Amino acid sequence: MHSIRLAGTFLRIAITNELQYRVNFFIQILQSLISLAIGLIGLALVFDYTSDLNGWSANELLMVMGIYLLMGGVIRAAIQPNMNRLMQEIREGMLDYALTKPADSQVLVSVREFRFWQLADVAVGAVVLGVAFSRSGQTLSVVQALAFIAVLLMGALMIYSFWLMITSSAFWIIRVDEIVNLFEGIYAAGRWPVGIYPNWLRLSLTFLIPVAFAVTIPAEALTGRLTLPTLLGALALTVFFLAISRWIFKLGARNYSGASA
Amino acid sequence: MRRVLDFYAQFMRLSIQEQFQYRVANYFYMIGMIAEPVIYLVVWSTVAEAQGGQVGGYTPGEFAAYYIVWTLVRNMNLVFTPYGWEYRIQKGQLSMELLRPMHPIHNDVAYFAGWKVVVIVLWIPLAIFLAWIFKPTLNPTLIQGVVFFFAIWGAYLIRTMSLSLLGMITFWTTRVGALYELYFALELVLSGRLVPMTLMPAWVQQVAAYLPFQWTFFFPIEALVGNLPTQQLLYGLGMQVLWITIGIIAVNIMWRFGIRRFSAVGN
Numbered sequence: 001m002h003s004i005r006l007a008g009t010f011l012r013i014a015i016t017n018e019l020q021y022r023v024n025f026f027i028q029i030l031q032s033l034i035s036l037a038i039g040l041i042g043l044a045l046v047f048d049y050t051s052d053l054n055g056w057s058a059n060e061l062l063m064v065m066g067i068y069l070l071m072g073g074v075i076r077a078a079i080q081p082n083m084n085r086l087m088q089e090i091r092e093g094m095l096d097y098a099l100t101k102p103a104d105s106q107v108l109v110s111v112r113e114f115r116f117w118q119l120a121d122v123a124v125g126a127v128v129l130g131v132a133f134s135r136s137g138q139t140l141s142v143v144q145a146l147a148f149i150a151v152l153l154m155g156a157l158m159i160y161s162f163w164l165m166i167t168s169s170a171f172w173i174i175r176v177d178e179i180v181n182l183f184e185g186i187y188a189a190g191r192w193p194v195g196i197y198p199n200w201l202r203l204s205l206t207f208l209i210p211v212a213f214a215v216t217i218p219a220e221a222l223t224g225r226l227t228l229p230t231l232l233g234a235l236a237l238t239v240f241f242l243a244i245s246r247w248i249f250k251l252g253a254r255n256y257s258g259a260s261a
Numbered sequence: 262m263r264r265v266l267d268f269y270a271q272f273m274r275l276s277i278q279e280q281f282q283y284r285v286a287n288y289f290y291m292i293g294m295i296a297e298p299v300i301y302l303v304v305w306s307t308v309a310e311a312q313g314g315q316v317g318g319y320t321p322g323e324f325a326a327y328y329i330v331w332t333l334v335r336n337m338n339l340v341f342t343p344y345g346w347e348y349r350i351q352k353g354q355l356s357m358e359l360l361r362p363m364h365p366i367h368n369d370v371a372y373f374a375g376w377k378v379v380v381i382v383l384w385i386p387l388a389i390f391l392a393w394i395f396k397p398t399l400n401p402t403l404i405q406g407v408v409f410f411f412a413i414w415g416a417y418l419i420r421t422m423s424l425s426l427l428g429m430i431t432f433w434t435t436r437v438g439a440l441y442e443l444y445f446a447l448e449l450v451l452s453g454r455l456v457p458m459t460l461m462p463a464w465v466q467q468v469a470a471y472l473p474f475q476w477t478f479f480f481p482i483e484a485l486v487g488n489l490p491t492q493q494l495l496y497g498l499g500m501q502v503l504w505i506t507i508g509i510i511a512v513n514i515m516w517r518f519g520i521r522r523f524s525a526v527g528n
Contacts, residue, residue, distance in 0.1 A: 027438065027439045030439050030442070030443075031439060031442050034442050034443060034446045037446065038446055038449060038450070038455075041450055041455070042455065045455070045456055045460065045461070046304060046305075046308055048462070049308050049312060049316045049317065049460075050308045050311050050312060050316075052311075053304070053307060053308065053311070054307055054311075178286055178289030178290060178293065179289070181289070181290060181293040182289065182292060182293040182296075184293070185293045185294065185295070185296030185297060186296050188296060188297060188300060189296060189299075189300050191300070192300065192303075192304055196303055196304065196307045197303050198303070201299075201303075
């Protein structure tokens with residue numbers, strides 16, 4: 001309960017702070033639209049030459065793209081800024097200030113930053129998703145909607161855990177900026193359903209770097225592809241990811257000797 | 262002229278030594294870059310297979326060759342970025358460089374050219390690995406190899422000029438991130454970075470013919486993996502020279518006007 005209040009307070013401060021810089025909003029919208037245009041051009045090119053890609057229609061891939069943009073916005077608004085700050089503080093020995101506070105240190109380092117304007121990507125993604133869904137002519141049952149929201153949340157939690165793990169590696173190896181670059185490149189694979197990738201890549205994108213759970217599986221929920229075993233598997237894997245990332249973070253924090261004190 | 266060449270030789274040697282020290286960081290960076298072409302390659306191979314083995318004249322093996330050579334060309338295309346110019350102008354770092362007896366852009370060209378030597382050496386094992394996984398179809402002739410060698414340096418110079426121009430806009434405005442994004446998006450579509458230009462709709466190809474972009478991606482790659490006749494290969498190199506010349510003239514003009522606006526911010 002205390003943790004939720006804490007997160008809420010940080011969120012309020014971050015939003016108030018960002019609202020001062022309104023021009024950034026328009027720049028962000030422009031950037032979101034550019035990234036949308038690139039995605040649409042890519043789709044249009046592919047579907048100039050074929051009518052389905054590994055069993056996915058153009059419209060279904062539009063849904064995948066909507067979720068990809070939406071999730072990317074969430075990562076850049078809420079996850080990445082916190083992890084970048086954590087990484088920097090570990091490197092510079094400033095993490096003491098967070099660790100000595102009377103709150104759960106993992107919660108604290110995960111909620112301190114929030115880039116409000118990045119939510120433009122979330123909005124653009126949601127619009128794309130909405131348009132694609134209404135074009136598909138499907139109706140959304142309550143069960144389907146709940147399953148979609150559930151897997152979307154699980155996907156976000158898995159991505160968060162993954163980030164926390166690679167960021168925590170900074171406790172042992174100091175320079176991890178390049179690993180972050182690597183993640184950004186790999187996340188772009190989520191633009192397409194992971195089923196099209198060769199086996200070794202598909203398995204890595206599912207279990208090593210949970211891009212599949214963040215994008216493809218929510219899209220499966222909306223297109224009637226999601227099976228109960230996948231849903232339960234996702235749940236189990238989310239719990240596993242959360243547990244192991246917390247363990248790694250705690251282990252690192254215990255090993256950590258600040259430089260400032 | 263002797264003086265300039267000496268400068269280049271020295272500066273390149275310096276950056277080669279410097280960058281070899283950071284080989285692990287350089288490697289991580291290169292590996293991060295591989296995700297992009299691998300995604301394109303997988304998508305287009307899937308399309309080709311669904312279309313009965315080829316799409317737009319490309320088989321999966323030819324796509325593999327295209328996107329593997331892509332990785333080297335992309336690395337050659339990395340130059341001093343507009344963000345670097347923004348930083349250099351905003352922070353007034355340029356003041357220091359202005360004190361030197363040579364145009365600061367020589368610094369950038371020489372430094373990055375040296376770095377490219379390191380990049381090419383590091384790229385070779387990576388290319389072998391990718392070739393082992395994706396099985397490219399690639400049998401270049403000697404002349405194709407020679408033209409490719411010159412074309413990647415031509416691409417490097419064209420992109421240096423165009424990004425310097427873009428960066429120098431910062432003389433007038435202080436923040437231009439959104440404009441750069443727009444430029445990069447155009448480049449992605451019009452250069453052959455996203456897909457080989459021949460897969461683009463005809464009107465896009467016509468537009469691209471009047472722009473420098475395709476000479477920095479599509480032409481160097483196609484010189485090696487395609488089967489362009491010798492005449493076309495030489496024509497391509499000629500176009501590169503033309504764009505480099507236009508670039509140099511434009512950079513000089515823009516520099517002359519821009520530098521008047523520069524009032525050393527910072528120290």
